[in-house]
Amino acid sequence: MSKLEQSLRKLRELSGVSLDDYIKSEAIQDRIERNLQIAAQACIDIGSYVIADREYRTPSGYGDIFKILHEEGLLPSELAGAMKQAAGFRNILVHDYLDVDPEIVYESLSKVDDFRRFAEFVITWL
Numbered sequence: 001m002s003k004l005e006q007s008l009r010k011l012r013e014l015s016g017v018s019l020d021d022y023i024k025s026e027a028i029q030d031r032i033e034r035n036l037q038i039a040a041q042a043c044i045d046i047g048s049y050v051i052a053d054r055e056y057r058t059p060s061g062y063g064d065i066f067k068i069l070h071e072e073g074l075l076p077s078e079l080a081g082a083m084k085q086a087a088g089f090r091n092i093l094v095h096d097y098l099d100v101d102p103e104i105v106y107e108s109l110s111k112v113d114d115f116r117r118f119a120e121f122v123i124t125w126l
Helices: 002-014 019-024 026-053 062-071 077-095 102-125
Strands: none
Touching: 002 026, 002 102, 019 026, 019 102, 026 062, 026 077, 026 102, 062 077, 077 102
């Protein structure tokens, strides 16, 4: 949870950056991309842990983690779908980073609340 909280804090600090400043600054791009990746990975790791601990079915991939959490009544459908998208976006950041459209990454800053909402649900599971 601490990795997720740290990434969310850093993303919150960067949320005021304009699209123009984001596109002009590789340093800002790197910080935002890295913290989006860390936040998504932290959610994946937390979800995987909960699934293993509760002995739910084995996920077929990262996106399936959030589907299982929804099937088991731990996440609402809308948030499970958003987290599945975040997991897919994490894969793009990790594997296709040379082809990532900066404007799409910038738009992802508006979805940081999905990570916060996920963290709020996690607290209720503990």
